[in-house]
Amino acid sequence: MNSLSALADFQADKLDIFLSRLQTIFAQMDQKYDEVAEAYGFKCRGCEDNCCLTRFYHHTYLEYLYVRLGFDKLDFPERKIILTRAVDVCRQVEMADKKGEPVRQMCPLNQRGMCSIYFYRPMICRMHGIPHELRKPGQPAFHGPGCGDFDKQCPDVSNVQFDRTPFYFEMAKLENEFKQAAGLTGRIKLTIAEMITCIGQGA
Numbered sequence: 554m555n556s557l558s559a560l561a562d563f564q565a566d567k568l569d570i571f572l573s574r575l576q577t578i579f580a581q582m583d584q585k586y587d588e589v590a591e592a593y594g595f596k597c598r599g600c601e602d603n604c605c606l607t608r609f610y611h612h613t614y615l616e617y618l619y620v621r622l623g624f625d626k627l628d629f630p631e632r633k634i635i636l637t638r639a640v641d642v643c644r645q646v647e648m649a650d651k652k653g654e655p656v657r658q659m660c661p662l663n664q665r666g667m668c669s670i671y672f673y674r675p676m677i678c679r680m681h682g683i684p685h686e687l688r689k690p691g692q693p694a695f696h697g698p699g700c701g702d703f704d705k706q707c708p709d710v711s712n713v714q715f716d717r718t719p720f721y722f723e724m725a726k727l728e729n730e731f732k733q734a735a736g737l738t739g740r741i742k743l744t745i746a747e748m749i750t751c752i753g754q755g756a
């Protein structure tokens with residue numbers, strides 16, 4: 554039994570509590586992101602270099618389960634379209650990887666430029682775009698850049714701080730608690746296309 558299928562045995566009422574705590578962390582992230590974006594005067598209006606084309610990996614079971622919750626709320630025909638697209642994206646990526654070619658595939662949840670599960674989207678989809686920092690104990694702070702559109706809109710980057718550390722910390726803490734409660738070890742590494750494919754297989 555793989556670790557995702559083990560999730561099926563986890564009690565629904567207990568899972569609700571974990572997902573509600575995840576929702577609270579996401580709400581805090583969104584609030585901080587909005588504050589920093591406003592301080593910079595940055596507005597994400599969608600762009601050609603769409604971040605939904607980026608091959609993001611997601612590493613927590615809870616984000617997977619939150620995506621699954623959002624996906625399950627879509628109507629059947631929409632789910633079917635998205636699942637077909639997800640399988641195709643996985644196939645295209647696998648082929649490109651085998652050839653050693655770079656690949657940019659639109660996230661299967663992006664429909665007509667909009668995220669189909671916006672409320673349930675994972676952490677990186679919420680925080681991408683704005684320059685940030687990350688502080689790991691005993692290491693110098695890591696500074697990450699903003700996206701291309703950010704650089705165009707805000708060429709004179711002032712020193713507005715967007716420290717992702719507390720959010721990463723809270724996410725890791727919650728995920729560890731969840732894994733302990735569910736008897737899971739290790740961590741996942743999945744793109745959205747891979748997540749949707751797993752969901753389609755009943756995981």
Ligand code: SF4
Binds near residue numbers: 664667670671
């Ligand atoms: S989950 Fe939503 S926001 Fe994240 S990459 Fe996919 S479409 Fe974009």
